[in-house]
Amino acid sequence: MLASQRDLFQMPRDTCYLNSASYSPLPLRTQEAGRAAVGRKATPWTLDAGFANEQHERSRAAAARLINADPADIALISSVSYGVATAAKVLTIARGARVCHSSTGEE
DSSP: OOOOOGGGBOOOTTOOOOOTTTSOOOBHHHHHHHHHHHHHHHOGGGSOTTHHHHHHHHHHHHHHHHTTOOGGGOOOOSOHHHHHHHHHHHOOOOTTOOOOSSTTOOO
16 A cells, blocks of 8 residues: 655645646645746746756656657657647558547547
8 A cells, every 4th residue: 555645745634635636736846846947947047058958858868768768769849739740741641541549449
């Protein structure tokens, strides 16, 4: 059984929050990381010129580890719509073919 994780969150002892599927509380470490990121974003002129690229490479490496891939296999895009548009431009689909959104074959 998983031990209590309550002390990882900023939650009163008398609160039992069960709606985590739609809007979950953030762990304290996540809150701290968010505050640090907002602080950096507030003063971008203080960042090293290579900061953004370092963050991108860290993200690519983390994503690759999640799916057992090479970081070079991971593409970063600014939005889902750009990614879908790029895929649509390079993907050839035969006339009359069905496009499915999952491995179950659902349309």
